[in-house]
Amino acid sequence: GHSVQIHTKTYQRWFSLDMRKLAINQALSKRNEVELIKDENTGLKMENERLKIEVEKLRMEMVYKNS
DSSP: OOOHHHHHHHHHHHHHHHHHHHHHHHHHHHHHHHHHHHHHHHHHHHHHHHHHHHHHHHHHHHHHHHO
16 A cells, blocks of 8 residues: 555645635635726716716706796
8 A cells, every 4th residue: 555655745735736726716706806896886986976967967957946
């Protein structure tokens, strides 16, 4: 059979490979999360601007109506 040393070396090689894969996947999923948050943030900023314009338009209509 194989020595304990060979088994240990093989185990450590696979273990570290799996851990590297896991770390890479976690990093990628974090990056994807950040990208989603950035996209959502951009969308919310645009909606916010649109609503500011809408409020200003309604304010002007009220001023016009009351004069």
